[in-house]
Amino acid sequence: MKTKAQLKELFSSRGVSLSLLDYLEKYGDPNKIEEQVKEVLNGVPIQYVVGNVDFYRANLEVNSSVLIPRFETEELCDKVIQILKSWQQDELSIADIGTGSGCIAITMKQAFPKARVTGVDISLDALEVAKRNGIRNHVDILWQCGNLLQPLEGKYDCIISNPPYIDEKDPEVMTQVRTYEPHLALFAEEEGYANYHKILTGVKPYLKEQYLLAFEIGYQQKEHLEKYARNLFPDAMVSVEKDISGKDRFLFILKK
Numbered sequence: 001m002k003t004k005a006q007l008k009e010l011f012s013s014r015g016v017s018l019s020l021l022d023y024l025e026k027y028g029d030p031n032k033i034e035e036q037v038k039e040v041l042n043g044v045p046i047q048y049v050v051g052n053v054d055f056y057r058a059n060l061e062v063n064s065s066v067l068i069p070r071f072e073t074e075e076l077c078d079k080v081i082q083i084l085k086s087w088q089q090d091e092l093s094i095a096d097i098g099t100g101s102g103c104i105a106i107t108m109k110q111a112f113p114k115a116r117v118t119g120v121d122i123s124l125d126a127l128e129v130a131k132r133n134g135i136r137n138h139v140d141i142l143w144q145c146g147n148l149l150q151p152l153e154g155k156y157d158c159i160i161s162n163p164p165y166i167d168e169k170d171p172e173v174m175t176q177v178r179t180y181e182p183h184l185a186l187f188a189e190e191e192g193y194a195n196y197h198k199i200l201t202g203v204k205p206y207l208k209e210q211y212l213l214a215f216e217i218g219y220q221q222k223e224h225l226e227k228y229a230r231n232l233f234p235d236a237m238v239s240v241e242k243d244i245s246g247k248d249r250f251l252f253i254l255k256k
């Protein structure tokens with residue numbers, strides 16, 4: 001068993017941030033520390049190594065079947081919650097398309113306990129994780145396996161999605177992301193736009209008279225998606241907002 005000083009030296013000599021060692025000490029399994037150190041040094045994302053992550057008001061299990069929830073997605077949830085709270089309407093119906101760990105669906109149910117919340121994913125393995133996360137966070141959500149909007153039933157006040165949106169050829173994708181996170185959660189055809197196109201062209205039958213559509217988008221996708229959405233939803237308010245780092249990140253289509 002290595003001492004803390006030895007571990008620090010090991011991390012420094014491999015150019016791995018010491019903050020990861022602190023994280024491991026705080027959230028890792030003390031009985032598996034040697035094994036977990038090895039995984040971190042090999043480049044496995046720290047959240048997969050410890051097996052969970054905090055997101056908004058939830059703690060979520062994560063494993064290699066699900067994307068590690070990002071800060072930007074917390075921001076998306078926060079913005080959606082603010083808009084929906086302003087409607088002063090508790091009994092909302094909300095769907096999260098491409099739910100992964102269930103982070104968005106769970107956050108919505110925590111914010112609106114009377115809402116009917118549905119989480120959809122095409123990956124059964126991801127959905128198993130989402131289901132366990134629902135139980136872990138004591139929220140009742142309808143988890144459905146299927147292709148984008150296909151499993152939805154009825155009409156919704158709000159549909160949210162952080163779909164896979166990276167172009168497979170994008171050279172900017174970090175090696176760690178490409179190596180460890182599920183490709184099904186990352187990449188999409190049509191230069192990354194395929195899922196937005198499918199959702200935006202097919203979503204109208206699932207929307208109530210007044211609605212909010214909210215998406216996380218790639219920071220270079222604003223121009224195309226704003227135009228695409230304005231063409232399809234001429235009577236709604238279409239806007240793109242920036243994330244905390246100043247990058248275009250969220251697409252909202254609001255009809256109220």
Ligand SMILES: C[S@@+](CC[C@H](N)C(=O)[O-])C[C@H]1O[C@@H](n2cnc3c(N)ncnc32)[C@H](O)[C@@H]1O
Nearest residue numbers: 069098099100121122123147148162163164185
């Ligand atoms: C970018 S991840 C987002 C996960 C989670 N919502 C989050 O924000 O961290 C996209 C998710 O969409 C799922 N997915 C990919 N293609 C899909 C499809 N055709 N229908 C439904 N879900 C899909 C993936 O399995 C993955 O869990």
